[in-house]
Amino acid sequence: MAGKGRGVAAFSFNIEALGIGRGSMPEARVGPSPLYPNTDFKPVPLKVGEDEDYMLALKQEMRGTMQRLPHNIKVQSNRAEVEKYTERYLKQSQMEDEGWTPDWNLFPKELKPRTKKPRTKGTKNKKTVKVSSKEAVDVLSKLDVLAKNDDGNAEKSDDEGEKKTGNEDEEIEEEEYEEEDLEEDNDYIESYFDNGEDFAADSDENMDGEATY
Amino acid sequence: MTVQQTRLCGLLLREHFGEVVEKVGTHLLRSGAQNLRTIVQETNLSVDLVKKCLCVLVQHGACLFTAGRKGPGSPTEYRACCDRILRVLRYPRYIYTAKTLYGDTGELIIEELLQRGHMTMSSTVKTVADRLTQNMEEGHSLDYNKVSSTFSKLVETHFLQRCPPVGAAGTSGSAAPAEAPATPAAPAAAVSTALPTPESFPDCYTVPQVTLVGRGKRQLVPEDGEDQRNAKRAKMTSETHGDEGIYWQVNFERFHQHFRDQAIISAVANKLDQTSSEIVRTILRMSEVTTSPTATCTKPLSANEIFRSLPASYNIPRQILDQYLTLLVDDPMEFVGKSGESGGGMFVVNLHRALANLARATLESIVQERFGSRSARIFRLLLRKRHLEQKQVEDFAMIPAKEAKDMLYSLLSHNLVQLQ
Numbered sequence: 001m002a003g004k005g006r007g008v009a010a011f012s013f014n015i016e017a018l019g020i021g022r023g024s025m026p027e028a029r030v031g032p033s034p035l036y037p038n039t040d041f042k043p044v045p046l047k048v049g050e051d052e053d054y055m056l057a058l059k060q061e062m063r064g065t066m067q068r069l070p071h072n073i074k075v076q077s078n079r080a081e082v083e084k085y086t087e088r089y090l091k092q093s094q095m096e097d098e099g100w101t102p103d104w105n106l107f108p109k110e111l112k113p114r115t116k117k118p119r120t121k122g123t124k125n126k127k128t129v130k131v132s133s134k135e136a137v138d139v140l141s142k143l144d145v146l147a148k149n150d151d152g153n154a155e156k157s158d159d160e161g162e163k164k165t166g167n168e169d170e171e172i173e174e175e176e177y178e179e180e181d182l183e184e185d186n187d188y189i190e191s192y193f194d195n196g197e198d199f200a201a202d203s204d205e206n207m208d209g210e211a212t213y
Numbered sequence: 214m215t216v217q218q219t220r221l222c223g224l225l226l227r228e229h230f231g232e233v234v235e236k237v238g239t240h241l242l243r244s245g246a247q248n249l250r251t252i253v254q255e256t257n258l259s260v261d262l263v264k265k266c267l268c269v270l271v272q273h274g275a276c277l278f279t280a281g282r283k284g285p286g287s288p289t290e291y292r293a294c295c296d297r298i299l300r301v302l303r304y305p306r307y308i309y310t311a312k313t314l315y316g317d318t319g320e321l322i323i324e325e326l327l328q329r330g331h332m333t334m335s336s337t338v339k340t341v342a343d344r345l346t347q348n349m350e351e352g353h354s355l356d357y358n359k360v361s362s363t364f365s366k367l368v369e370t371h372f373l374q375r376c377p378p379v380g381a382a383g384t385s386g387s388a389a390p391a392e393a394p395a396t397p398a399a400p401a402a403a404v405s406t407a408l409p410t411p412e413s414f415p416d417c418y419t420v421p422q423v424t425l426v427g428r429g430k431r432q433l434v435p436e437d438g439e440d441q442r443n444a445k446r447a448k449m450t451s452e453t454h455g456d457e458g459i460y461w462q463v464n465f466e467r468f469h470q471h472f473r474d475q476a477i478i479s480a481v482a483n484k485l486d487q488t489s490s491e492i493v494r495t496i497l498r499m500s501e502v503t504t505s506p507t508a509t510c511t512k513p514l515s516a517n518e519i520f521r522s523l524p525a526s527y528n529i530p531r532q533i534l535d536q537y538l539t540l541l542v543d544d545p546m547e548f549v550g551k552s553g554e555s556g557g558g559m560f561v562v563n564l565h566r567a568l569a570n571l572a573r574a575t576l577e578s579i580v581q582e583r584f585g586s587r588s589a590r591i592f593r594l595l596l597r598k599r600h601l602e603q604k605q606v607e608d609f610a611m612i613p614a615k616e617a618k619d620m621l622y623s624l625l626s627h628n629l630v631q632l633q
Contacts, residue, residue, distance in 0.1 A: 062327075063228055110249055110264075
């Protein structure tokens with residue numbers, strides 16, 4: 001290190017040429033600079049008044065209102081088949097404002113939702129309606145003959161109907177739901193239906209097959 | 214468009230429209246103009262969701278659509294406007310301004326239009342009347358006429374404007390003023406990127422003939438499901454009021470003009486006195502609809518006209534008004550200028566110069582609050598004289614050399630001054 005020990009404050013360039021004298025250097029630093037340097041001048045306080053309070057209240061109100069408008073698109077989460085208790089009561093109050101259709105004259109045509117879906121939904125509706133009416137007739141005619149399968153199916157389609165009118169899920173989910181139900185095994189329905197005589201008959205049959213301990 | 218701007222727009226979209234719209238909106242902001250299929254592919258959302266989001270964005274004016282760049286056959290392209298989304302930050306101020314000018318009715322009209330993007334006059338009037346009726350006492354309800362008259366006043370003072378019709382989306386803005394809105398789009402060869410502003414259509418501010426008779430309806434608290442179903446059935450019977458297809462939106466530029474006028478008036482009140490600010494307010498009010506937003510100064514007004522239009526509570530004699538006007542013209546801030554002698558003197562408000570002076574005063578006060586009054590003195594010097602050497606700074610500011618150096622270097626480290 002040239003100059004070490006002899007001229008400690010020797011610079012490698014000519015100081016006078018810059019116009020800075022030797023004495024006007026800032027103090028040498030000891031250690032790292034502080035995390036929060038001192039400020040001599042504190043900032044001016046924020047402007048408050050009733051105008052600003054009113055505008056703040058307006059802003060909060062607007063945020064809340066806009067989240068409830070139909071413009072606010074919420075992601076359709078896969079809802080559980082059992083409706084939550086609160087959701088049933090909330091939906092009734094929000095039923096008025098659900099839909100919003102823009103004026104298609106002002107929008108590009110390609111943004112219109114496809115109209116195919118209502119048709120397929122209609123045919124599926126007719127199918128289930130026919131099935132349930134047919135089975136209702138069966139139930140009436142076969143009241144004395146306790147046909148477990150038919151009764152189980154009629155109850156199941158009634159449940160389906162209720163859930164469809166009360167449920168405002170997307171059409172895709174509804175169709176899937178219907179398909180799931182129709183494809184279910186009949187074993188489950190047999191044990192669901194509770195009829196005294198059949199239960200006894202079943203249990204007798206089963207006990208014949210099972211080993212006794 | 215900076216990264217931070219895009220992030221802010223995304224947060225605003227999420228707060229007001231949900232996360233799905235945020236995703237589509239930020240994607241459009243980052244990537245420029247895109248067509249529907251590309252958006253669907255790149256955001257990994259279902260087509261229906263993307264369509265709904267685009268509808269919401271177009272409804273609120275945050276997204277514009279144009280025919281594709283490759284000619285008339287290509288799919289429509291969508292482009293998001295960062296500025297328009299950032300306006301959401303100012304919504305409370307717009308609503309509050311409407312309240313101070315036109316009362317609760319005006320406030321609710323502007324609020325409804327801001328929340329829904331654009332609406333027809335009849336639906337706005339009905340919704341606002343219902344909302345106001347809710348807050349009134351039992352048995353009272355608000356007539357539609359009152360709301361309609363407030364609506365017309367808002368349109369007359371240009372705070373509301375009609376949405377431009379879509380068919381002319383291809384014509385250039387400069388040619389539009391002479392054409393009727395119904396002309397077909399310009400030849401496809403010239404696909405100009407300049408979209409016509411709403412003001413380029415002659416019907417922009419005409420209130421349509423609307424037959425609206427009735428009073429606001431109070432919404433009953435639903436006792437059980439029966440009431441709700443009845444109410445829903447009543448709403449299904451839609452009535453036409455003669456203004457289908459005419460949509461209104463809030464004219465943001467006019468609000469900004471109003472804020473600018475307020476700033477000038479309060480600056481005059483602070484610097485001079487209340488009466489001079491009233492005079493300036495009168496001049497600005499008389500020229501509010503005749504001045505374009507980018508004009509350098511207002512149209513010249515004679516002292517006679519100003520005298521006639523002063524508010525009734527300010528009955529100052531004519532000579533005093535003349536003295537005030539002379540005072541305003543001679544003020545170094547140059548708010549008001551004299552442009553002729555006819556009619557007792559023709560006066561204009563120098564908008565650009567007033568705003569430049571206001572901006573300079575704001576900067577000086579920032580430096581003063583952050584660095585002290587002596588640094589502010591140096592800063593003001595540099596603003597006036599543009600380039601100064603270090604020695605000259607010390608001489609003109611009358612500050613000892615060492616302190617002047619310290620202050621200059623601290624200003625330099627905060628990027629407020631530059632070396633050359």
